[in-house]
Amino acid sequence: MDKTDILVAQLKDKDVNAFEQLHHMYAVNILGAINIIIQDEAIAKEICQDVFVKVWEKAYLYDTKKGRFFTWLLNMARNAAIDYTRSKAFITQKKNHSLDFFVHIYENRNSTETSDQDYSDLKRMLKRLKKKCVELIEMIYFKNYTQVAAAERLSIPLGTVKSRNRNCLKELREYLKDEL
Amino acid sequence: MNSKELIASGELELYIAGLLPEERNAELAQLISENDELKREVKMIEQVVMQLAKKSTTSDQHDFNYVLKKIITKRITTSTEKIKYSKQKDKKVRPLWHRSFIGWAAAAVFLTFFLYQYQQTTEIKTILSSNMAQKERLEQQIETQIKNASLKEDLLKTVASINTRKIDLAGQPIAPQSKVSVFWNIEKNKIIVDASQLPEPPEDMVYQIWSLKLDPLTPTSLGLLDNYNSKNNLFSFKNTNNSEAFGITLEPSGGSASPTLEQLYVLGSTTS
Numbered sequence: 001m002d003k004t005d006i007l008v009a010q011l012k013d014k015d016v017n018a019f020e021q022l023h024h025m026y027a028v029n030i031l032g033a034i035n036i037i038i039q040d041e042a043i044a045k046e047i048c049q050d051v052f053v054k055v056w057e058k059a060y061l062y063d064t065k066k067g068r069f070f071t072w073l074l075n076m077a078r079n080a081a082i083d084y085t086r087s088k089a090f091i092t093q094k095k096n097h098s099l100d101f102f103v104h105i106y107e108n109r110n111s112t113e114t115s116d117q118d119y120s121d122l123k124r125m126l127k128r129l130k131k132k133c134v135e136l137i138e139m140i141y142f143k144n145y146t147q148v149a150a151a152e153r154l155s156i157p158l159g160t161v162k163s164r165n166r167n168c169l170k171e172l173r174e175y176l177k178d179e180l
Numbered sequence: 181m182n183s184k185e186l187i188a189s190g191e192l193e194l195y196i197a198g199l200l201p202e203e204r205n206a207e208l209a210q211l212i213s214e215n216d217e218l219k220r221e222v223k224m225i226e227q228v229v230m231q232l233a234k235k236s237t238t239s240d241q242h243d244f245n246y247v248l249k250k251i252i253t254k255r256i257t258t259s260t261e262k263i264k265y266s267k268q269k270d271k272k273v274r275p276l277w278h279r280s281f282i283g284w285a286a287a288a289v290f291l292t293f294f295l296y297q298y299q300q301t302t303e304i305k306t307i308l309s310s311n312m313a314q315k316e317r318l319e320q321q322i323e324t325q326i327k328n329a330s331l332k333e334d335l336l337k338t339v340a341s342i343n344t345r346k347i348d349l350a351g352q353p354i355a356p357q358s359k360v361s362v363f364w365n366i367e368k369n370k371i372i373v374d375a376s377q378l379p380e381p382p383e384d385m386v387y388q389i390w391s392l393k394l395d396p397l398t399p400t401s402l403g404l405l406d407n408y409n410s411k412n413n414l415f416s417f418k419n420t421n422n423s424e425a426f427g428i429t430l431e432p433s434g435g436s437a438s439p440t441l442e443q444l445y446v447l448g449s450t451t452s
Contacts, residue, residue, distance in 0.1 A: 050250070067209060141196075
């Protein structure tokens, strides 16, 4: 049992301190994951808070035997964000919403456009990759695509999804070696 | 497949994404938990994804207090509804034959409800003890909630007791939709009245509950359902009578010495 497992067990027992620590450990990542879909920091923040409210309420549903806690959180965040994109409020104001956040950042990787300045770290990170990696990673981790759907959208064989995804992440691992 | 092959397969990356079929997911979870090399690998992959996510926002997330505030506000605003809902649910299906069995089932439902309520109270207390900016303002709101909860806790303890019988009072012609459940603890000579499904009484009128002997018809007043409203509809009364039925009538404010039978809202026999 590592630290996260212990905290999660405490969370299930409604331990607020454990909840706070888990929030501290994951909130910023969950916020980012939501922002990838919503592309509006203020709304993403609201949704992120709501996700953690759900975490508190539904912690009993999480089962270690079914996957990582982060995966559970990420899944909840994606669903909440995607639900929001279907709301009226979102549909009416999404004019500036580019379909794919990573791809958009990636395509502007060499520009110094002010609007993207804030994501300079991400830009530096994505720069390392080929476009096909950027697309795939965004779909697989942040957009609720199944393997089949990703293969279809990218017009690649199903088996390629798994291997390409691994290779793409490997490159990022290399890059992040010093940070991790 | 050994762990090296598994790592090379790219399946662990999909595991972190949550994209594997449930069965395979469970298999991998098991394998990973037993193998340090796999565990390390999975953590590394997770870290990469977490880094990507982290860099996709410009803000620091230091709003744990907002999360707490939302949890509490939600609790306060929904708990009344939940209470009503759980009571209604309990009442929906109630075939008249098997009354006693259903009675016990209902008592079990109420016990669950009591535990839920108790847990909710504890939960709110726990949250309060953590350091929050909004603490004082929220505390006042919660005070009311907790008071409510402990009253119900006491009432429901009685309901759950093994010496308690449940008597259903059915709606009468004047209000056929009405339903009331009376929980009669014979040992403690106490009844609890769940009157959530009565219409709101008009101003200056009050519901009065009666214990009835049937032959000859002898009503004894047990008391008034004072301040009845949608949030205040559980009442407790002493009942030392050997009641054969219970009824509730609508009476002028202050109650009456004998029941106004034209205003009989619900009635139920204890002997079925």
